[in-house]
Amino acid sequence: MKNFEEINIGDTLGPLELTVTKQQCRDYAQIMGVAGIAGRFTDEEAAKKEGLPGIILPGNMSLGLLAKLVTDWIGLGNARMTRIGTTYRQPVQPDRPITIQGFITNTDAAERTAEIELWIENEDAERLVIGTATVTFGK
Amino acid sequence: MVDFDPAIINKTFETTEPVEVRADWLQHYCQVIGETNPLYVDEDAANKGPFGGIIAPPSYAVTFRNGRHFFEHVPRFGRRGFDAGKDVEFVAPIRPGDKITLSSAVKEIYEKTGRSGSMVFVVIRSTLKNQKGEVVAHIDHRFMNRP
């Protein structure tokens, strides 16, 4: 992880390519306590009944993946992710390759913060989930 | 226009019982998300790190009884609710053993139209506090309701 003085607008995070499994979706839903009440995250048939293509990732799980891109970038560095915002535009499906990436869009020297844009895209380069995060650097 | 009682805005409708952050659940969470940062998964490294011990990944803050239960307390606009997004401010780390309480209020209700039809957005703000009464996070949950 770089210091605040070494980062630049346009610096990239990722890309991180991965495929989330259906079991991971189910596990996440379990952790969140919605496994029993929101079949769209755990059960193919229940998801299809809702008009979805099949099981989808809980929105919060997408947030978790975007956040991981940022906190992996920070690593053990002297900085903290202090904010994240996400918009779930299209469902993210398990067992499909996704790419997670981002880059720095703004910095504030007085606050020692970096604004980061983040997104999850599918194989057609459609941005399924978009977000922004703020990283605050120590002195 | 959306019809609701303006008195519900910014009024806390629920404060949960404390939920304990169990160390084993936290590790399970890290496994599911694929976290490898030593701050979250490596006790020895975390003990020597800036927080003096393992902390939860920031995103763990959104896992506390998210979602449906809110609709027991706020007006519903239609049959189906979807999570449309979050805005989370991370104030202080969450640690294993913490007991987290959520207080929630309706922040905003508005209507818009999109590719899939008309939608009513209900924004709920939750404030998370630990057992010492310290705020650990603020979360704005944006729920989209389809008529």
Next chain:
Amino acid sequence: MSTILDLHTHSEASEDSRAPVEAYLNWIKLRHAERPLDGIVLTEHRQFNRDGDYRHLEDKFGQMVLRASEVETNYGHMLVFGVNDDIVKRFDFANVRLDAQTLINEVATMGGIVVPCHPGRPNIGLYEHYQSKPPLENIVAVEALNGGSRKGEDERSAELISKFGYAATGGSDSHLVSLIGLCATRFEADIKTIDDLVRELKSGAYEPADFRPRRKPVPQAVEVEPR
């Protein structure tokens, strides 16, 4: 002389955007070789940001920042340029069911112009509404290129434009910093003010400009001035 403007952008004043105006302008500066804009028009959702004053940012970045609105009607979403007190008094921009024909006619009378945006988009675009309702009158232009379009949407817009002979604009519909200026409008004339813009939009002397990369965009680090 010509002017290139991104006619459709959302700053953080819109509830679903996360982009500060300053960050947009900074990004345009950094990417100016690929996106040679002269300025942007903020078209915030369901509101007119009457008090927005961006003169200091215009001076700092050498870019024009004009203000308009994106409203929602019974024929889909529409950009309103030249918003003034009369228009704001007459129409409740937060109403998502504005009557499109009334809006188009009356805004024109009150000195502005209405441009339907993303006409090829399901539910909130003109194309779909024209399948079941009579075409609107007094439309000069529609948005041909929209940076947020999904597959097939710009193609449906093109079909509509060719059928009805509308003039065509472009805009990024950006809600994120990095997407600013990917689509824009190239005007033949010089534009310095919102009045110039309204006049030129009525004239039809412009074309959409597409600055989207042809392949999947992979962001590259760009040079910045040392802090």
